[in-house]
Amino acid sequence: MPAASPSSYERFYAIVRRIPRGRVSTYGAVARLAGLPGHARQVGYALAALRDGSAVPWHRVVNAKGELSLKRAASPSGVTQRLRLAREGVVVDAGARVSLARFGWRVRERVARSAPD
DNA sequence: CCACTGACGAGTG
DNA sequence: GCACTCGCCAGTG
Numbered sequence: 001m002p003a004a005s006p007s008s009y010e011r012f013y014a015i016v017r018r019i020p021r022g023r024v025s026t027y028g029a030v031a032r033l034a035g036l037p038g039h040a041r042q043v044g045y046a047l048a049a050l051r052d053g054s055a056v057p058w059h060r061v062v063n064a065k066g067e068l069s070l071k072r073a074a075s076p077s078g079v080t081q082r083l084r085l086a087r088e089g090v091v092v093d094a095g096a097r098v099s100l101a102r103f104g105w106r107v108r109e110r111v112a113r114s115a116p117d
Numbered sequence: 118c119c120a121c122t123g124a125c126g127a128g129t130g
Numbered sequence: 131g132c133a134c135t136c137g138c139c140a141g142t143g
Binding site (some may be wrong): 043045070115 | 124
Binding site for chain 3 (some may be wrong): 008031036038039040041042046
């Protein structure tokens, strides 16, 4: 098994798997959460290496502008991403963009206070 | 080894 | 919002 080396890909996949349904995250955020800030490009590379049937919800990952990075290609992957997002209620506009303000996944870094100040 | 490319991002003007 | 630069790492010729 080639699992001898601590593939950073697996680290990225682990984060992507945590993105809740109906939400999206960004390449940069995934890299950051994986403990590898600045490796956004490698996240894209890792997702591109995924095979059909993987349990990784790669379609929930968009770039920092909220755009689907596969819009450039009419590849089946691009279509699949739009289809899956639509099925989860995520709105993608004509410019292949998603409102990060509305659908961006917010990682809770602090616990909600049960009692306000 | 070098140049170039790619599902990226942040900074500057 | 647009154009440009630099940083990041893997794969290819």
